[in-house]
Amino acid sequence: MTAALRIGYIGLGDIGAPMAERIAAAGWPLSVWNRTPEKMQPLLAAGAQAASSPAEIAETCDVIFTCLGSVSAMHDVMSGECGLLRASPSKARLLVDNSTVPPADAMNLASQLADASIHYVDAPVSGGAIGARAGTLAVMVGGDRQDVALAKPVLQSFASKITHLGPVGSGQAMKACNQVLNFGTMAALAEAVTLGRRYGLAPNMIVDAVAGGFAESNVSREFGRSLDADDASPIRLLVETLDDYYRGTVRKDLAGNLDILMKDLAMALDMARTRGVPLPVISHFDSVFRMIQHLET
Incomplete structure (x- = not known):
């Protein structure tokens, strides 16, 4: 584990929450944010810190994970009133997206983040909530090799299979x-x-x-x-x-x-x-x- 890395997780739904729980259980310093604050409570009980906004996640975390239900939700988290891209200053180096979005949208998100000097990896998962809780998810990854290498130790906390398939968008394909x-x-x-x-x-x-x-x-x-x-x-x-x-x-x-x-x-x-x-x-x-x-x- 790279002890200096602090992880942020945004999107604590049926699959996101157990993935975040496994990240915390693996010992990674973790901050969480969810649009419905009540969903953060189990993570806080597990030792995570609550963030007040996506912007605060970007200001305090090195690597950010997201698991959201739509591309529009991702844009809100990135560019909304208190979005990631409004962090000042931003500490975030990498965003790893566990959501399922079209490859073209993944490439568009990567371009927007690059303008803020944040790298992007698309890493959708398969295995459902059961696999997330058990740490046996299959993760399909697209992105630059060095970015995938940075994300991999964290991905291993909830995945039994991680496949790097090529550049950004390949994981979504x-x-x-x-x-x-x-x-x-x-x-x-x-x-x-x-x-x-x-x-x-x-x-x-x-x-x-x-x-x-x-x-x-x-x-x-x-x-x-x-x-x-x-x-x-x-x-x-x-x-x-x-x-x-x-x-x-x-x-x-x-x-x-x-x-x-x-x-x-x-x-x-x-x-x-x-x-x-x-x-x-x-x-x-x-x-x-x-x-x-x-x-x-």
Whole structure:
């Protein structure tokens, strides 16, 4: 550990909070800020310091991590009334973005930060809140080699796999590919569950039967775990929503609550259109959930 580095974390949502907790648990001096101050309390109990604004994070921290829900939220954190770029003076050397944003936006953010002499690394993650809590996330990284090297010891506090894929934007391009694989696997699993029901096969039987074979995946394992624990994991929710749809039932209770899912799907599909790549399975998945998202409640 580079003892002189102080870390800042902005965005303490379902995934950001456990990542920040693991950074603190690894012994890094940590300051945190969140738009909803109450979400900072568990971090403060774990030894982190509260910042009054993103600007204060930039004034007191060497490396800043962000995990935000949209590009507009990132712009607010950077350029808002008390944003990072309004720090005077700024101590920050590097911003590591764990958010999921289009590659073009990542490059734009990097350019804006460069004007303030702050380097940028895009480092979206895969593995969900469960992986964040366990420290087993996969991190897909884009940026200059020396910047990635500076960020890596901190990334290791919450990740079991860190892959440097190229310049800024490469991590986000890989996250889109990751989501295509995730959503495609969930769509296939939902179809298998729907087919199996017609032949008397319960969903947990299907998951158990494929374990150890080529059809097993992290998605199927998490779906099975959630069934056994009878909890409401995101993967179980999405698979069961598709299964319901294929059996003629639409989950109206999800209307208006799929913003993060729709953002990631839209990003992958927009990137595919830009490069002339057909994504028929993901397009179908997007259409179903977009219909549910906009149902009257």
